[in-house]
Amino acid sequence: MSLESQPQRVAIVGAGLVGCLAALALANADKTNPAAPAYEVTLFEMRPDPRLQKASGQLRSINLAVSDRGIRALNAIDPQMARRVLAGMIPMYGRMIHHKQDSHGECRQESQQYGLYGEGINSIDRGVLNNKLLDELDAVGVQALFHHKLTSMGMGEKPTLFFNDETAPHEFDFILGCDGAFSATRFHLQKHMRMNFAQEYISKMYLELYIPPAVGADKFSIDKNHLHIWPRKDFMLIALANTNGSFTSTFFGDWDMSDHLVEGPDASRDVLELFERNFPDAIDLIGRDALVRAFATNPRGALVCTSCKPYNLAGKALILGDAAHSMVPFYGQGMNCGWEDVRVMMELLEESGFDTHKAFDKYSETRHEDLLAICDLAINNYREMASKVVDPLYLLRKKIDGWLSRALGERFWIPLYTMVSFRGDIPYAQVVKREARQQRILRRLVNGIVGGGFFAAVGCWWLQRKR
Ligand SMILES: Cc1cc2nc3c(=O)[nH]c(=O)nc-3n(C[C@H](O)[C@H](O)[C@H](O)COP(=O)(O)OP(=O)(O)OC[C@H]3O[C@@H](n4cnc5c(N)ncnc54)[C@H](O)[C@@H]3O)c2cc1C
Ligand SMILES: *[C@@H]1O[C@H](CO)[C@@H](O)[C@H](O)[C@H]1NC(C)=O
Numbered sequence: 111m112s113l114e115s116q117p118q119r120v121a122i123v124g125a126g127l128v129g130c131l132a133a134l135a136l137a138n139a140d141k142t143n144p145a146a147p148a149y150e151v152t153l154f155e156m157r158p159d160p161r162l163q164k165a166s167g168q169l170r171s172i173n174l175a176v177s178d179r180g181i182r183a184l185n186a187i188d189p190q191m192a193r194r195v196l197a198g199m200i201p202m203y204g205r206m207i208h209h210k211q212d213s214h215g216e217c218r219q220e221s222q223q224y225g226l227y228g229e230g231i232n233s234i235d236r237g238v239l240n241n242k243l244l245d246e247l248d249a250v251g252v253q254a255l256f257h258h259k260l261t262s263m264g265m266g267e268k269p270t271l272f273f274n275d276e277t278a279p280h281e282f283d284f285i286l287g288c289d290g291a292f293s294a295t296r297f298h299l300q301k302h303m304r305m306n307f308a309q310e311y312i313s314k315m316y317l318e319l320y321i322p323p324a325v326g327a328d329k330f331s332i333d334k335n336h337l338h339i340w341p342r343k344d345f346m347l348i349a350l351a352n353t354n355g356s357f358t359s360t361f362f363g364d365w366d367m368s369d370h371l372v373e374g375p376d377a378s379r380d381v382l383e384l385f386e387r388n389f390p391d392a393i394d395l396i397g398r399d400a401l402v403r404a405f406a407t408n409p410r411g412a413l414v415c416t417s418c419k420p421y422n423l424a425g426k427a428l429i430l431g432d433a434a435h436s437m438v439p440f441y442g443q444g445m446n447c448g449w450e451d452v453r454v455m456m457e458l459l460e461e462s463g464f465d466t467h468k469a470f471d472k473y474s475e476t477r478h479e480d481l482l483a484i485c486d487l488a489i490n491n492y493r494e495m496a497s498k499v500v501d502p503l504y505l506l507r508k509k510i511d512g513w514l515s516r517a518l519g520e521r522f523w524i525p526l527y528t529m530v531s532f533r534g535d536i537p538y539a540q541v542v543k544r545e546a547r548q549q550r551i552l553r554r555l556v557n558g559i560v561g562g563g564f565f566a567a568v569g570c571w572w573l574q575r576k577r
Pocket of ligand 2: 172235323352355
């Protein structure tokens with residue numbers, strides 16, 4: 111029997127942002143490519159349907175920054191769908207740096223544009239986004255089974271999944287593991303293959319704070335079209351706008367330092383003291399009592415980096431999104447990269463004539479260096495966000511970057527942030543290589559200027575002496 115005549119049964123584990131998109135991509139495949147087999151997709155999610163729930167305390171950031179790579183991945187599946195899903199996102203054209211209080215008690219704000227041509231990243235509500243994707247899945251007839259927690263996996267001729275609901279195991283042609291950083295799919299796959307795996311927690315934690323809408327004509331108490339940052343080196347505060355005028359703010363700091371803020375004997379006094387010294391304007395935005403309450407009751411989140419290889423077991427299983435590469439959030443790329451995973455997987459499936467074995471092998475082979483690259487970029491960006499953005503040398507470098515890019519054109523010179531966030535056509539590993547080259551040239555240029563200055567000075571001195 112040919113592939114075309116029989117639908118392929120696919121299981122996707124995890125109905126988060128990446129699992130939902132993977133399900134949409136496969137369900138839509140035969141609409142955009144007549145050569146594609148019909149994929150019969152079932153989505154398994156351990157949690158209840160989020161659409162049936164009252165907004166419950168989410169543990170993870172309420173809003174996310176969507177950028178070019180993510181948007182590109184949605185568009186590749188269906189531009190109409192992309193428009194519906196992304197409607198209402200708030201563009202952020204730059205960072206708004208909140209400087210430390212000066213001697214006059216002023217908290218100066220400074221806008222730093224992200225792009226050279228007014229490009230922006232976009233703030234979007236995580237819950238709303240996930241619900242919209244689930245609605246899109248309903249519309250294309252993908253079955254989503256909630257309260258299904260993957261508990262075990264068989265890898266015979268065909269992969270078999272076992273769930274906690276104790277019904278008969280489900281058999282599939284292939285499965286996609288999209289079940290997040292602590293992926294059960296990955297864990298069970300490791301028993302059936304030689305998968306390298308590494309995991310590392312960074313020393314920073316995060317805690318969410320909430321800035322309520324303002325009362326008055328403008329419901330936003332700070333500019334909504336910026337990503338707000340209070341860079342304080344070893345810790346920082348950020349804030350992204352929500353459509354209702356509120357902002358979701360996140361405090362990042364070391365676990366050690368946060369202990370006494372959360373569970374110390376004078377926790378509330380320590381929190382207020384920290385904020386009065388470092389973020390006095392944020393106290394006004396958040397509210398004194400709310401701030402103290404947030405530190406006392408909101409959970410602290412850990413930040414973990416994971417990497418593994420390969421990502422597939424033959425043509426039977428593949429892991430995508432955080433399940434394959436959990437990264438720290440400092441480049442706002444986790445979800446964008448997970449969505450890019452889906453786009454890349456679909457391209458490789460098409461390229462291989464929908465031979466999952468070939469496509470998944472090639473995915474593991476070619477995708478790995480890009481995933482390592484973005485995980486590194488994300489780690490390094492903490493320093494950029496938390497301290498370099500107020501360093502005059504760094505700002506000068508950024509200026510020169512911009513000039514060179516405008517003067518030479520994007521074929522020869524593109525600032526790093528632009529490549530990562532606005533140029534999804536450049537794979538992450540290429541981004542790192544191009545940036546290394548640019549850094550080299552820039553260093554030579556600076557050395558040239560400094561060195562040139564030195565020789566000019568020596569020359570002048572020598573001429574003077576001869577005269
Ligand atoms: C503070 C913070 C800020 C962030 N900001 C950004 C940002 O601005 N931009 C960006 O692009 N990314 C951001 N990220 C990263 C982003 O949140 C993740 O990359 C993204 O959520 C990954 O999606 P996912 O679907 O792979 O995994 P998840 O979102 O973790 O979803 C996994 C799903 O699988 C389900 N599941 C787990 N185990 C099982 C099981 N055994 N059986 C069945 N189902 C299971 C879970 O319930 C969940 O629904 C941020 C992350 C953090 C922590
Ligand atoms: C505004 O939206 C955010 C994010 O969706 C939500 O958490 C908050 O409760 C809302 N606030 C108001 C006042 O509606």
